[in-house]
Amino acid sequence: MTRRVSGATERGTINQVSTDTQGAGRLGFEAGQVVQEFGWGDDVDEALRADIEEIIGGELEDEDYGDVTDGVILWWREDDGDLTDALVDVLTVLDDGGLIWILTPKPGRPGEVGHGDIQEAATTAGLQTTSTFAIAEDWSATRLGYRGRGK
Template sequence: MSATADPADKSNPALRLGFEQGQIIQELGYDEDSDQDLREGIEELTGTELVDEDYDDVADGVLLWHRDEDGDLTDALVDALEYLAEGGLIWLLTPKTGRDGHVEAHEIADAAKTAGLSQTSSVAIAKDWAGTRLATPKATKAGKR
């Protein structure tokens, strides 16, 4: 993290994810192809480092990197819910169309529904990654920002 980072910097791609200062974000599925600028942007915005799969407390949000070859998406989403705070969001990051590991939109929708999540929006968040915002039913009823 840069000591001169400005959380209000409009060039920070993490702003589109809606994370806030002080939130704990658990990162799952990290690999060398994960977007470093996005990861650093989230840390700048929240003022906290991303925590990994070994974190055993409640997280305010989850950043889940998932590629087609990573296994069952439904299982990964259910695992992501384990330590998610009530009303927390999961941002599912998958390779964009045409990139290695791309996950089809219908597969994301099916896995989210099976895991009990609602797909609320999708964004092109990084050069090689698309983001899908997934919410628990309680989070969608609590109102959108």
């Protein structure tokens, strides 16, 4: 993914491009996609949000968006409620094959969610976890995929 890095000069701000292989580019979103965001709060990583918006070429849609989306990011913390219910709700807005990412506080951070809890909720919702990695200073990203038939 490309990321703008700003620097000041006498004439104002300049933008340089650098490669960020640990950030939003790893989520698989593409230009022109509609991505809906659930669970926004004051604790989310605004730089990550901005990077996703740069990739898709538009703003993230909020929870009230009323159309089908190409992908979802779900910011989730331990005390946010029932994760299975949230995942079932998320599935109702996704186009077939849409990307689902759960963003949770990293281990040791307030609100962290155990990987086993994510796996259990995903399985109950008819999904499976496919990968997890650090996405920002305080957040991990877990991709959910659709379970194949007979599983």
